Amino acid sequence: MKNLQIASVVLVxxxxxxxxxxxxxxxxxxxxxxxxxxxxxGNASAxxxxxxxxxxxxxxxxxxxxxxxxxxxxDDVVGVRPGMTYEEAANxxxxxNDLMVVQPENSRGFQxxxxxxxxxxxFNGRFAEPRVEKSSKQIMQxxxxxxxxxxxxxxxxxxxxxxxxxxxxxxMGLPGQERVVNAAREEWFEEGRNPTxxxxxxxxxxxxxxxxxxxxxxxxxxxxxxxxxxxxRLITETSPLVTQCTGMADPDGxxxxxxxxxxxxxxxxxxxxxxxxLSQYLQVxxxxxxxxxxxxxxxxxxxxxQEDQRRAEQVQDAATNADAPTL
Numbered sequence: 001m002k003n004l005q006i007a008s009v010v011l012v013x014x015x016x017x018x019x020x021x022x023x024x025x026x027x028x029x030x031x032x033x034x035x036x037x038x039x040x041x042g043n044a045s046a047x048x049x050x051x052x053x054x055x056x057x058x059x060x061x062x063x064x065x066x067x068x069x070x071x072x073x074x075d076d077v078v079g080v081r082p083g084m085t086y087e088e089a090a091n092x093x094x095x096x097n098d099l100m101v102v103q104p105e106n107s108r109g110f111q112x113x114x115x116x117x118x119x120x121x122x123f124n125g126r127f128a129e130p131r132v133e134k135s136s137k138q139i140m141q142x143x144x145x146x147x148x149x150x151x152x153x154x155x156x157x158x159x160x161x162x163x164x165x166x167x168x169x170x171x172m173g174l175p176g177q178e179r180v181v182n183a184a185r186e187e188w189f190e191e192g193r194n195p196t197x198x199x200x201x202x203x204x205x206x207x208x209x210x211x212x213x214x215x216x217x218x219x220x221x222x223x224x225x226x227x228x229x230x231x232x233r234l235i236t237e238t239s240p241l242v243t244q245c246t247g248m249a250d251p252d253g254x255x256x257x258x259x260x261x262x263x264x265x266x267x268x269x270x271x272x273x274x275x276x277x278l279s280q281y282l283q284v285x286x287x288x289x290x291x292x293x294x295x296x297x298x299x300x301x302x303x304x305x306q307e308d309q310r311r312a313e314q315v316q317d318a319a320t321n322a323d324a325p326t327l
């Protein structure tokens with residue numbers, strides 16, 4: 001069965017997206033919807049950077065998308081769930097922390113023929129970082145250090161700090177009508193307040209229910225998956241769909257969409273290096289695989305119809321208004 005897959009990318013660490021002052025349902029629509037603005041300059045604290053980027057955000061987020069049906073699988077990551085509008089999801093992400101900022105993600109996505117139109121295929125959410133202006137000498141030195149580290153396969157520091165979280169939310173739809181297909185979040189626990197692996201495992205099972213699979217990979221983490229078929233029935237390990245309906249919990253990872261799979265939730269609990277009984281961070285993702293697959297096809301079809309109509313109108317106009325050749 002044909003699957004759709006989005007490529008994995010590495011996210012940049014600095015996110016300075018400006019949301020602007022908007023109505024609650026429009027908050028955090030992202031820089032893609034706004035006229036270009038001059039980049040902020042000068043040293044600034046993380047709080048100041050966040051204030052510059054977030055704009056007018058009302059919390060709690062005003063959600064008009066209908067809630068999931070009673071008895072349906074739990075399909076949200078901290079309130080973000082497939083089917084939400086782009087704006088609703090961005091608003092929910094911003095409301096998770098006062099330092100959280102969002103930025104449209106334009107470097108990853110599905111290969112969709114857009115006929116020149118702009119589709120917002122998703123956004124990143126990250127904590128604002130202090131802005132420090134650097135001299136050209138400092139910038140060159142950092143570039144040299146990074147090049148040397150890559151050449152020597154040196155261990156690079158984690159791109160997250162204790163107490164921080166990051167998001168990737170994938171969306172699809174006609175321009176201005178994009179809705180969430182998948183969402184992934186990574187949370188790093190506060191230093192000195194790391195929960196046990198067992199307590200985190202119990203927390204995710206309490207929220208999402210009995211998992212399809214629960215695999216302990218030791219120092220590599222504990223991997224849990226909740227997979228459902230298109231009739232919202234839990235897939236068990238004896239089902240032929242168990243190897244097909246899988247997910248990627250990492251926000252930097254990809255997403256696989258299959259018309260044979262329904263909601264798929266993935267979680268990975270990573271242990272601390274110096275005490276594997278405690279958790280350092282948690283990744284959780286959700287995807288509406290069949291729904292996302294269908295939404296991509298419907299979007300391509302609608303764009304094709306719009307393009308066919310545009311061309312037909314051009315031909316009709318040319319019949320009466322075009323110049324005749326000089327022979």
